[in-house]
Amino acid sequence: MVRVMEADHQHTVEPGSLAGPAGRPGPATANRLGSVDYDAELRLHNEVLRRACGIRRHDHVLDVGCGTGQTTREAARMATAGSALGVDLSAQMIDRAREIAQAEGLRNVTFERADAQVHRFPPKHFDLTISRFGTMFFDDPVAAFANIGRALRPAGRLVMLVWQDHERNEWDVAIHRSLEGFGDAVAVAPEGQNPFSLANPTTVEGILDAAGWVDVTFTDVHEPVYYGPDVAAALDWVRGFTCTNDVLKRLDPLAADRALERLRETLAAHARRDGIWFDSRAWIVTARRRRTGHGSSASSCTSQT
Ligand SMILES: C[S@@+](CC[C@H](N)C(=O)[O-])C[C@H]1O[C@@H](n2cnc3c(N)ncnc32)[C@H](O)[C@@H]1O
Secondary structure (H helix, E strand, O other), X not given: OOOEEEOOOOOOOOOOOOOOOOOOEXXXXXXXXXXXOHHHHOHHHHHXXXXXXXXXXXXXXXXXXXXXXXXXXXXXXXXXXXXXXXXXOOHHHHHHHHHHHHHOOOOOEEEXXXXXXXXXXXXXXXXXXXXXXXXXXXXXHHHHHHHHHXXXXXXXXXXXEEXXXXXXXXXXXXXXXXXXXXXXXXXXXXXXXXXOOOOOHHHHHHHHHHOOEEEEXXXXXXXXXXXXOOHHHHHHHHOOEHHHHHHHOOOOHXXXXXXXXXXXXXXXXXXXXXXXXXXXXEEEEEEEEOOOOOOOOOOEEEEOO
């Protein structure tokens, strides 16, 4: 049985910090200065994730696919007598994450460039693994979650944010629609690059069960994503997404202009007084590392209020 729970809404966003992970914006646009970035885009999601993580003072936290490390730094700030390690495939992200952590004077946070699927983490070391949209891209999810599990103490916890289906994510539907008709425009994501690969609770439950996790829960997170204070900033942000950029660079200049105009209209249609917003749906997935032996246990889903 799959349990779904509810989480809460809050609607304040302060765009402005630095970020821009792969999987959404491509590395070429990552970490630039601008009026919006990935941390700003996900501000509301981040608040939900922070509450779900419930990090304690002595916790040792592993942040998988940490990007430029906002969630890792926040974990380190909460685990004042513990530590936080952020790992990411991208050397560029890790360099930036280190720079920011150093500038902020954080001493209990470290970052490593690593493939979380195969990296040799210290065994049974961490109390908690967290991830903000960094776990959907494994080639072999069962191997990856098993590897991560081995790094956790018995009964250690997993708390991760993953997208629900494409159809439930207005941002993705709208971008795809805007680019429809422009050649083979919206390419199918290459294998291992599908941001919606953990959208299905039954699939995720199966993966986690096979990887040695129990007590799997799914909390429906219904928060909008923020694309910037105005259409120009939002267009600048969205054209840096890998999926958008891949299409634009294959078009001749005239067609690219038309595609951008279509995107601009879509963004304008989502303008509010406080900026450009798109609806989105995600899951907070939680689980515990199985203590001994095997055997599945019930999972659950709830949703936000
Ligand atoms: C959508 S981004 C999220 C980044 C970060 N968690 C954040 O919220 O800012 C996904 C990140 O996962 C990383 N990633 C993908 N596969 C990975 C793997 N096997 N091991 C470590 N990191 C991975 C990517 O490099 C990318 O930075």
